[in-house]
Amino acid sequence: MICYAGIDLGGTKSEAQLFDASWRLVDRQRLATPDTYEALVDVVSGQVKWSLQRAGKAIPVGVGAPGMIDTRGHAFTANLPAMGKPLPADIKASAGHQVAYINDCRALALSEAVFGxxxxxxxxxxxxxxxxxxxxxxxxxxxxxxxxxxxxxxxxxxxxxxxxxxxxxxxxxxxxxxxxxxxxxxxxxxxxxxxxxxxxxxxxxxxxxxxxxxxxxxxxxxxxxxxxxxxxxxxxxxxxxxxxxxxxxxxxxxxxxxxxxxxxxxxxxxxxxxxxxxxxAAGGDASGARGAALAAAQETGYV
Ligand SMILES: [Zn+2]
The missing domain is CATH 3.30.420.40 (ATPase, nucleotide binding domain)
Known part of the structure; x- marks a missing residue:
């Protein structure tokens, strides 16, 4: 049973990872990171929808990505075509689902703290x-x-x-x-x-x-x-x-x-x-997505 989803969004690829109740990786979907903002929102919100479809129910979804979100909700990132754009809000609106959006290095710290x-x-x-x-x-x-x-x-x-x-x-x-x-x-x-x-x-x-x-x-x-x-x-x-x-x-x-x-x-x-x-760090390639998924689960009170 799929219980949590994390999306590891990087400069070259965006990988959605699905986890069961024991935080085992059960499925993944890797797509290329596009080079325009509109396409980026489409890809990531599409992966949120794919995660929800695979789970068959509403589950916590987190995105771990390079850069930061400023006080206005705008992205500050050199590695994504999203500088100055309200990326977290646009992903949520396009996916029609709440998404926790955190920095990828913070996601790794959280994943290592709990699982690594x-x-x-x-x-x-x-x-x-x-x-x-x-x-x-x-x-x-x-x-x-x-x-x-x-x-x-x-x-x-x-x-x-x-x-x-x-x-x-x-x-x-x-x-x-x-x-x-x-x-x-x-x-x-x-x-x-x-x-x-x-x-x-x-x-x-x-x-x-x-x-x-x-x-x-x-x-x-x-x-x-x-x-x-x-x-x-x-x-x-x-x-x-x-x-x-x-x-x-x-x-x-x-x-x-x-x-x-x-x-x-x-x-x-x-x-x-x-x-x-x-x-x-022990988690390898799964750390970013698992950490983002855990942050989402914590935000929504699932864990
Ligand atoms: Zn500097």
């Missing part, structure tokens, strides 16, 4: 490093929202001055309009650019990951990446003090990244104080 590496812990943080950088925090199995809607926008925290100065880094303008955000160094495109500027070598993130333990330009670039990421993690730990940090995104697939980060973070922590566990 955060089980048994109170405060669970996600840090997703891929084409961008984002995250979220779940408290006792729930996300909290505040007046700014920006909680979890870790990619737009300024890079530590010590990291920038000591490594002789340039300042880059971020997609958000500000200068010096950690995303401009840590995200995949940022790492590639930083590696080129530091070493004169053009390397992909995979090449850097594969050669990070051999002396040479890849290791040099990786050690600066670790320094900036560890400083970000220390700032987050000193702000939030989570029990566990779940890493996700394309760069989390680099072999040994969690251990490398643990090692660097422990060197930066104040002597005599503890640290959260830093581990890879």
């Amino acid at each position: 590496v955060g089980q048994g812990h109170s405060t669970v943080m996600s840090l997703i490093i891929g084409t961008g950088v984002g995250g979220g925090v779940a408290y006792d199995g729930h996300l909290r929202s505040g007046p700014s809607s920006c909680g979890g926008e870790f990619g737009h925290i300024a890079a530590a001055v010590a990291s920038v100065q000591e490594n002789g880094l340039s300042l880059y303008r971020c997609g958000c309009g500000r200068i010096g955000c950690v995303e401009t160094y840590l995200a995949g495109p940022g790492l590639v650019r930083m590696a080129r500027d530091l070493t004169g070598k053009v390397m992909t993130t995979q090449e850097i990951g594969a050669k990070k333990n051999q002396s040479g330009p890849a290791r040099d670039a990786w050690s600066v990446w670790l320094d900036i990421t560890a400083n970000l993690l220390i700032s987050l730990i000193h702000s939030v003090d989570p029990d566990v940090i779940a890493l996700g995104g394309g760069l989390s697939k680099i072999s040994g990244v969690a251990d490398d980060l643990k090692n660097h973070v422990s060197k930066k922590q104040l002597p005599g104080f503890g640290l959260p566990d830093i581990v890879l």
Whole structure:
């Protein structure tokens, strides 16, 4: 029996996933993300309708998507053709059904908190490093929202001055309009650019990951990446003090990244104080959709 639906809406594909009462994945539908706003609303609202049809009844439906929704209900996102548009309201109107619309990194934090590496812990943080950088925090199995809607926008925290100065880094303008955000160094495109500027070598993130333990330009670039990421993690730990940090995104697939980060973070922590566990997210590709579905179920009082 289908009880919950989550839609993982990304820049290239939109995948609806259906879950039974035990949160097992029972069906999925993957469609390409269109490049116009009207078509985007059609695709996502169509997947909401497909989910309801497959369930044969009204069920909670959540959408996890990149970017944020501002105080007017308008999307702020570089990865979807929806900038400035009332995407959540238009999906609901077109589907004729209530939809919970949350940031995909927050969805991963919630999914990991309840179903993944955060089980048994109170405060669970996600840090997703891929084409961008984002995250979220779940408290006792729930996300909290505040007046700014920006909680979890870790990619737009300024890079530590010590990291920038000591490594002789340039300042880059971020997609958000500000200068010096950690995303401009840590995200995949940022790492590639930083590696080129530091070493004169053009390397992909995979090449850097594969050669990070051999002396040479890849290791040099990786050690600066670790320094900036560890400083970000220390700032987050000193702000939030989570029990566990779940890493996700394309760069989390680099072999040994969690251990490398643990090692660097422990060197930066104040002597005599503890640290959260830093581990890879467990949910894989299902995390975003399952987290969005759970947020919808929580909003509507199903769980
Ligand atoms: Zn930024």
